[in-house]
Amino acid sequence: MSERPLKSPAPADAAADDEPRPGRARKPVGWSMITIAVLVAVSATLVWRRDGFSGVLEILTHDLTLFGGILPRVLAGCLLGAFIAEILPHEKVSRSLGPDSGLKGLLIGAAFGAILPGGPFTAYPVASALLTVGADFGATIAMVVSWTLIGYGRAVAWELPIMGTDFTLWRIVISLPLPVLAGAFGRFVYVRMYPKGKGS
Amino acid sequence: MSTALLIDIILWGSVAAVGFIAYRRGRTVMTTSLREGALDFINIVPRIALGVIGSGYIAAVIPQEVITGWLGPNSGWLGVLTAVIAGAATPGGPVVGFSIGAVALRAGGGSPQVLAYVIAWALFAFQRLLLWEIPFMPARFVWFRAAVSVPFPFLAAAIAMAIGKP
Numbered sequence: 001m002s003e004r005p006l007k008s009p010a011p012a013d014a015a016a017d018d019e020p021r022p023g024r025a026r027k028p029v030g031w032s033m034i035t036i037a038v039l040v041a042v043s044a045t046l047v048w049r050r051d052g053f054s055g056v057l058e059i060l061t062h063d064l065t066l067f068g069g070i071l072p073r074v075l076a077g078c079l080l081g082a083f084i085a086e087i088l089p090h091e092k093v094s095r096s097l098g099p100d101s102g103l104k105g106l107l108i109g110a111a112f113g114a115i116l117p118g119g120p121f122t123a124y125p126v127a128s129a130l131l132t133v134g135a136d137f138g139a140t141i142a143m144v145v146s147w148t149l150i151g152y153g154r155a156v157a158w159e160l161p162i163m164g165t166d167f168t169l170w171r172i173v174i175s176l177p178l179p180v181l182a183g184a185f186g187r188f189v190y191v192r193m194y195p196k197g198k199g200s
Numbered sequence: 201m202s203t204a205l206l207i208d209i210i211l212w213g214s215v216a217a218v219g220f221i222a223y224r225r226g227r228t229v230m231t232t233s234l235r236e237g238a239l240d241f242i243n244i245v246p247r248i249a250l251g252v253i254g255s256g257y258i259a260a261v262i263p264q265e266v267i268t269g270w271l272g273p274n275s276g277w278l279g280v281l282t283a284v285i286a287g288a289a290t291p292g293g294p295v296v297g298f299s300i301g302a303v304a305l306r307a308g309g310g311s312p313q314v315l316a317y318v319i320a321w322a323l324f325a326f327q328r329l330l331l332w333e334i335p336f337m338p339a340r341f342v343w344f345r346a347a348v349s350v351p352f353p354f355l356a357a358a359i360a361m362a363i364g365k366p
Contacts, residue, residue, distance in 0.1 A: 030334070032330040032331070032334045032335070033247055033250065033330075033335075035330060036250055036251055036254065036327070036330055036331060037250060037254075039254070039258055039291070040250065040253075040254030040255075040257055040258060043254070043257035043258045043260065043261045044254070044257040046257075046261045047257050047260050047261060050261075055260075056257075059256040059257055059260060060253065060256075062256060063252055063253040063254070063255070063256040064253060066252055067248070067249060067252045067253055070248065070252060071245070071248075072208075073208065073211060074241060074244060074245065074248060075237075075241050076211045076212055076215050077211075078237045078238070078240040078241040078244065079215050079219070079233070079234070079237040079241075080211075080214055080215050080218060080237075081237065081240065081336075082233045082234070082236040082237030082240060083215070083218035083219055083221070083222050083233045083237070084218055085233070085236065086222055086225075086229050086232055086233040086236070087218060087221050087222050087225060087229065087233075117207060117210040117211045117214055118207065118210075118211045120328060120332035120333070121244075121248075121332070122211065124332055124333055124335075124336035124337055125240060125336050127336075127337060128336050128337045128338075131337070131338065131341065137341060137344060137345075140341065140345075141344075141345050141348060141349075144345060145323065145345075145349060145352075148322045148323060149319065149322055149323070153207055154294055154322075156207075157204060157207065157294075158294035158295065158298050159294070159298055159318075162295070162298040162299055162301075162302050163298050163301055163302050163305070163318070164302075166366055167305065167311075167314075167315075167366045169366075170315075170360075170365045170366030171315055171318060171319070171366065174315065174356050174359045174360055174363075174365075175319065175356065178319075178352050178355070178356065181352070181355075182348060182349055182352055185348050185351070186344070186345065186348040189344075189348060190344070
């Protein structure tokens with residue numbers, strides 16, 4: 001497990017054939033997992049007191065099935081993120097998605113988020129890869145917000161059947177400007193919070 | 201579940217496409233990517249196991265009717281504010297979030313309020329932030345993105361009120 005900072009400047013990779021580029025930082029078990037674990041434990045206890053052991057078991061079987069179905073997609077997402085981080089040329093990404101990429105960078109980020117296949121298991125590894133190879137916060141925000149609000153994956157699989165066509169389509173139409181606005185707002189705040197270049 | 205199959209095909213097709221490009225770039229690129237991807241996967245699986253297997257319990261104990269009762273059509277901007285907070289606080293996956301939205305609509309909730317709820321949930325539901333976004337991305341980015349996203353459910357509700365849709 002490499003624990004290098006995420007934004008470690010990448011060495012000129014082409015030359016360093018036998019010394020592969022350091023990977024993305026992986027975090028150890030942190031407080032976010034502990035929070036969820038505590039929440040799950042409390043909820044499971046409440047379910048157990050309300051519905052007994054069979055209630056607990058029923059939810060467990062259902063969620064295990066769900067987990068088994070998601071697992072291959074998680075692998076696909078991790079591989080997608082890793083491949084993208086390796087093959088995208090850094091200079092090009094930082095030019096078209098970097099801090100000086102302007103409206104065009106935000107539009108590219110938003111378009112990328114909208115067409116990205118898969119769920120959170122794809123979106124976040126890929127967004128993290130973009131940050132690693134030189135995209136700025138603004139373009140990455142546009143991408144993540146676009147994926148969550150305009151991306152077709154969740155809308156087709158869950159929103160259409162549950163919320164109905166009318167609501168879903170209007171929800172998406174109203175959401176259309178939001179990714180670029182969020183990215184622009186993000187950039188606006190970022191340069192004021194970290195006025196000295198990249199901050200960090 | 202033909203949509204799920206279609207999404208799987210697009211997903212693995214994309215993996216194959218970028219994998220092929222990496223393969224053409226040479227052995228080192230290929231092996232580095234595969235190792236990075238595999239390490240990410242091994243690192244993330246316990247978190248996802250906890251979240252997915254646990255979220256059923258969290259969803260089972262939240263009182264849905266309390267959330268939906270706050271989103272009535274006459275609740276105005278206070279209702280929108282409540283919707284945004286409720287969206288951020290809703291645990292569980294898309295089934296839970298959208299089901300609560302659908303129940304609220306059917307129970308007579310106002311469209312702008314339900315819209316704000318769904319969008320706030322999509323943008324910064326706390327469980328997705330903790331479970332998916334923080335493990336994959338720098339925490340500094342995650343909190344920054346969530347904070348920057350706060351005005352947008354309100355903006356969406358304002359647009360919905362202005363155009364009278366959905």
